[in-house]
Amino acid sequence: MQTKHFNNQNEDIKAAAELLRAGEVVAFPTETVYGLGADATNEEAVKKVFAAKGRPADNPLIMTVGDEEQIEPFVMVTNQARKLMADFWPGSLTMILPIKEGMVSMLVTGGLQTAAIRMPKNEPTRELIRQAGFPIVGPSANTSGKPSPTTAAHVKHDMAGKIAGILDDGPTQIGVESTVIDLTASVPTILRTGAVTEEELSRSLGQTVVDGTSKKALAADQTPKAPGMKYRHYAPDKDVLVFDPLDWFDLQEKLGPADAVMADEALLSELKNKEQPSWSLGESLEQASENLFAGLRYFDDDKTVDTIYVQSMPEIGLGKAYNNRLAKASGGRLFQGPASE
Template sequence: METKIFKNTEIEAAAKDLKAGQLVAFPTETVYGLGADALNETAVKQVYQAKGRPSDNPLIVHVADIQTVERLAQPLSDAAKKLMTAFWPGSLTMIFNLRPGVLSKAVTGGLNTAAFRFPANDTTLALIKAVGHPLVGPSANTSGKPSPTTAQHVAHDLDGKIAGIVDDGPTKVGVESTVLDMSTDQPAILRPGAVTAAEIEAVIGQTVATEIHQVGAKETPKAPGMKYKHYAPSAQVLIVNDGDWAEALAWAAKQPVQLGLMITDDRLHQLTVPRNVEAYSLGQDVTTASHHLFDGLRHFDDETDIKDILAEGFSNDGIGLAYMNRLKKSAGNTFFEA
């Protein structure tokens, strides 16, 4: 299959392929998604095949208006409506109980719930409207690999496997949306992202559960990233805490192989980097680090001589929680030990 690259002015051509049951990757403000018509079960099943994704891992449904959610979900609570007003379009995904029979089990992983998102990307909103149906949109990458933040990342993983990619340039946020479970009595964050628990609580006046866990081997996850290893390059990632940098680089200098280094600029300027270590800038702070995280992991994944990657850790405050959630998954929760 030839994978076409659509400009953001070629929405109708991309929509035509989606209407025909093909897969087309699309941009959002967070990462690129792998799109299929959410109401076409055959097309949705192709998403799992293209990604190599386990079929019990449910897919996020992307919409271009709140009315679509109201048609598919059980009646929305006042809290849900407040969150939609505050954060949609934007980087918040919400899980709702569904009306019977509205979505295929291929979308929901067999559950009676589904995750919905209204992305803050004009190109993709126009695409959804042109298709006339909501789109499923898991990250447009090979399952388990770092999520794509450019059309080139998508092509690297899925060229020849999907019909097309809508290229809208690099994404703005760089880590996937916050996933908030609104199908239970107490809202719970199942995946942290740019929208924080404190921001959600300020809108709904209710405490949000934030204990993020992996589900058991026989359980079906409600959201992506709860069961399977994610975001992992071929090299081993080692997370480095604040006080361990001198020891980490001393250890790196003794290694007989090339290593990667993902680090903020200020910290880099305070250190002496060994010759066998290639540095990748995470920018100035945790916000820019979140934006560059997946690109950095992919950068070193393309360099086959890199065997280990030292990556800067941050506190779990604000977006740092989302950054560390992704980094720990990419590292298999492995830290450098001085």
């Protein structure tokens, strides 16, 4: 299959929407990462997404909409959901809501009676969905388990020949996937951290929101309510180790020519070996999250690199989402320097 490249112009968006209506798969941009789109109401189209990604069938897919009206036929919109829509949509928040009986394919929900719904901020994608005329599924547009794509080039790397098209709107801005909140639990519960924080959600709802991301992994026979809860995610083929900035100088003593380091500008300015393979995470938490997956992908493709050392960030705001993705990418492996022992 030839994968067509579309720009964010009206005629290209129209052509991409026609492919979606024909039951094909088209990758699309959001402010977080690129997604893999197909008609959420067409089971044969949804099956193509699972096939392209190599995704387990019990891993639910997010339904992505162009406007709020598109969700009404499919899920029960609660008062809590309406509050969050008003405050965070369009944007990087996914809500888990009860489905209306018989209205959402079990392929999309992973067999559950709940569905994950999101309306991204990216306008070309919202126009694409509006022109298609139906919600689309929207998992990240990468091979299942690998680092998420933040550019159209990343999508092409993983999906060329597997999908019908890629809508290109340049690099994403946030760089880590949306926050997922479960509004079907007894207390609203965060199942995946992202740019919308626990504190912001609590203020919006006027009640405490629980962070459920630290719960133990699901058993083999359990179905996750949201992506990223059960299976290996965000991981390159290379070994990844997380280091604390306090261990920066000790780490440098152990770095060899086959080691790469990903760190912020302040640390890289103190890198002793200027020939050391390195990737800048920028000067802020926002830039670090934007650059994380791109750096992991870059070194994963570098045949001279065996191990990638990546800096952790303060556990505040977007740093929680950054550290969550990094922990999954590394399998929880840490560089143990004297300062962290």
